[in-house]
Amino acid sequence: MVHDDLLAQAELLATIDRRRPKQVNLRRAISSAYYGLFHYLVDQSCRMQMGAHRAQAAYRHAIARGFTHATMKQACASFGGGTLKASVSQGLPRNASGRYSVPIPVREIAGTFAELQQKRHAADYDWSERFGRSDVLTLIQQAKQDIAQFDSFRQSNDRKFFLACLWAWKELANR
Numbered sequence: 001m002v003h004d005d006l007l008a009q010a011e012l013l014a015t016i017d018r019r020r021p022k023q024v025n026l027r028r029a030i031s032s033a034y035y036g037l038f039h040y041l042v043d044q045s046c047r048m049q050m051g052a053h054r055a056q057a058a059y060r061h062a063i064a065r066g067f068t069h070a071t072m073k074q075a076c077a078s079f080g081g082g083t084l085k086a087s088v089s090q091g092l093p094r095n096a097s098g099r100y101s102v103p104i105p106v107r108e109i110a111g112t113f114a115e116l117q118q119k120r121h122a123a124d125y126d127w128s129e130r131f132g133r134s135d136v137l138t139l140i141q142q143a144k145q146d147i148a149q150f151d152s153f154r155q156s157n158d159r160k161f162f163l164a165c166l167w168a169w170k171e172l173a174n175r
Helices: 002-015 023-050 054-064 069-080 104-125 133-151 157-173
Strands: none
Touching: 002 023, 002 054, 002 069, 023 069, 023 133, 054 069, 054 157, 069 104, 069 157, 104 133, 104 157
């Protein structure tokens, strides 16, 4: 899968320089890690909507073009924070305190996505920002761990809802 290749590329770029890592390699590592997580989430959302069979691939690819980084970041920032606007969570199951509770696997992957997108913007556009190898490797490992945790949460309605919100967020949040 492309997301696995991008995360492997991120690790390679972060470790390619033996002693003193070049900023350009660390910056590209952050970008690759972000795009790995981005493509993973888009793919999972498309598979949830269209199915995972080979015959459905063309449809998944067509839908994938409709995802936007800004909308996904807004959704992920909300899910990652653990709370959703009332207009988004209306009608969803509530916990004892009367609120919709974002499950940990969703909260974690959403939070990592929002953080990686912010770091990618800094890596691509803010040349005053400096990155350390250990911090970059930590981000990459966090993305990989979140994907593994999210994969174990496969049949959950909360997972499906989150994946649908990645493309429908603007409409849901503005109601």
